[in-house]
Amino acid sequence: MSDRYQGFVRSPLGRLLVKNLGLPNPAPLERYSAGEPLVKGEVLVGGGGRLADSLVGRLEGLDIAAVAGEPGDDTRFKALVFDATGITESAGLVALQAFFTPLMRRLETCPRVVVLGTEPGEVEGAQRVAQRALEGFTRSLGKEIGRGGTVQLVYVAPGAESALDSTLAFLLSPKSAYVSGQVVRIGAHGSTGAGEVLDWSRPLAGRIALVTGASRGIGEQIARVLHRDGATVVGVDVPQAAGELASLMRELDGDHLALDITHSDAAQRIAQHLAQQHGGVDIVVHNAGITRDRRLANMAADRWESVIAVNLTAPETITRELLAQRVLNDNGRIVGVASIAGIAGNVGQTNYAASKAGVIGLVDSLADELDRGITVNAVAPGFIITAMTAAVPFATREVGQRLNSLSQGGLPVDVAETVAWLASPGSTAVNGNVVRVCGQMMMGA
Ligand code: NAD
Numbered sequence: 001m002s003d004r005y006q007g008f009v010r011s012p013l014g015r016l017l018v019k020n021l022g023l024p025n026p027a028p029l030e031r032y033s034a035g036e037p038l039v040k041g042e043v044l045v046g047g048g049g050r051l052a053d054s055l056v057g058r059l060e061g062l063d064i065a066a067v068a069g070e071p072g073d074d075t076r077f078k079a080l081v082f083d084a085t086g087i088t089e090s091a092g093l094v095a096l097q098a099f100f101t102p103l104m105r106r107l108e109t110c111p112r113v114v115v116l117g118t119e120p121g122e123v124e125g126a127q128r129v130a131q132r133a134l135e136g137f138t139r140s141l142g143k144e145i146g147r148g149g150t151v152q153l154v155y156v157a158p159g160a161e162s163a164l165d166s167t168l169a170f171l172l173s174p175k176s177a178y179v180s181g182q183v184v185r186i187g188a189h190g191s192t193g194a195g196e197v198l199d200w201s202r203p204l205a206g207r208i209a210l211v212t213g214a215s216r217g218i219g220e221q222i223a224r225v226l227h228r229d230g231a232t233v234v235g236v237d238v239p240q241a242a243g244e245l246a247s248l249m250r251e252l253d254g255d256h257l258a259l260d261i262t263h264s265d266a267a268q269r270i271a272q273h274l275a276q277q278h279g280g281v282d283i284v285v286h287n288a289g290i291t292r293d294r295r296l297a298n299m300a301a302d303r304w305e306s307v308i309a310v311n312l313t314a315p316e317t318i319t320r321e322l323l324a325q326r327v328l329n330d331n332g333r334i335v336g337v338a339s340i341a342g343i344a345g346n347v348g349q350t351n352y353a354a355s356k357a358g359v360i361g362l363v364d365s366l367a368d369e370l371d372r373g374i375t376v377n378a379v380a381p382g383f384i385i386t387a388m389t390a391a392v393p394f395a396t397r398e399v400g401q402r403l404n405s406l407s408q409g410g411l412p413v414d415v416a417e418t419v420a421w422l423a424s425p426g427s428t429a430v431n432g433n434v435v436r437v438c439g440q441m442m443m444g445a
Helices: 004-009 012-020 051-059 092-101 124-144 165-172 218-226 239-251 265-280 301-324 352-371 394-402 410-423
Strands: 043-047 065-069 079-085 109-119 150-156 180-188 206-211 232-238 255-258 283-286 328-337 375-381 433-435
Touching: 004 394, 012 433, 043 051, 043 092, 051 079, 051 165, 079 092, 079 165, 092 109, 092 124, 109 124, 109 165, 124 150, 150 165, 165 180, 165 410, 180 433, 206 218, 206 265, 206 301, 218 232, 218 239, 218 283, 218 410, 232 239, 232 265, 239 255, 265 301, 283 301, 283 410, 301 328, 301 352, 328 352, 328 410, 328 433, 352 375, 375 410, 410 433
Parallel strands: 043 065, 043 079, 079 109, 109 150, 150 180, 206 232, 206 283, 232 255, 283 328, 328 375, 375 433
Antiparallel strands: none
């Protein structure tokens, strides 16, 4: 399951070939370990708009060292945050060049860049044009930055200025190691006073989290990270995986339910279990998924049906049941697991891509109708190194892993960290987003 190419490029022969042949040179990515500071280094804040004044204080509240203004000549930075909300016309975009150009050679390894803007649809005329332009800037810088760096654009709705913390904590930390080139939207949704995180090292303390497909792969890591962040995890998986599921949940002091989520009474059983054993649920992660690949010319109905049933109909049915029975608590979090295939399409995956695009549709359809401070979002993983991708033929796997700005595959923990951010009580204003965990894959950008 390991990425042997990454090992090779760090050998003496590998280094020589990378240099002389211009081969991809993936930087080792930093990842978060419990107990570490969110940012190991200093953050420079720049720009000027409605957010700039409060940013340093906001970051210091997260125990992140931050400074604003002209940096000293020899200071190096771990992250840059630029408030671009004050840019009201295209000529003003030069402020990006003026701020970033002198800093690009003064970044530490695995640097983070976050540009803050205003959702173009919220403003008009020249300001709308300028705010839309930010997307091209951040996506290109994501492809240029190198050395394991990531770049994101966060559109902050007017009125949502105080709801930024959980998103900054995620995007500036190594938790977002494999998330780059994304546009995140923070709205004025919810805000029933539930956005408070008391302890940033255990933001999910006291929360009950349902994770489907939790016995292995990405689901196992989601369970581990939610547990690390303080949640009690209720894992679900098929009866055939009951042994692995039970032992993992024992290790995490959680609870489990062995059932097939496509079974006609599955949603009801899950709702009943959560209500009776846990008094409800706060976080629902629809992770269970399957592939049954065939080109459409060779696609049998059962392959089509089983993929749609597991990946799409079950998440829909379970969500509707938990909402209808009010088992999903106020300020609940629903997180779907889509896929890059659901955005870009993939040969042999008409069934899978339809199911995963449908997960995005579920986010879109629920985002506007949810109340009680409940949010719905999805992650869309790209090439994640798991048992599933280890079975992909070597050449296809190599190409799949390199075709992104970080020139490597992601790890299940990268998806899990992204889920944990969306699941945070602090993410009350993050609603209706689909965040790709794909290292800024070139496919379907
Ligand atoms: P995996 O096969 O390792 O794990 C999936 C889990 O879901 C398994 O434990 C399986 O038993 C469980 N499951 C399947 N059908 C079920 C059912 N009917 N009821 C209950 N549980 C069921 O896969 P993974 O790679 O960890 O993928 C997890 C999710 O991430 C899936 O939704 C997948 O589509 C998505 N994803 C994975 C990748 C990747 O690169 N690995 C990329 C994009 C999206």
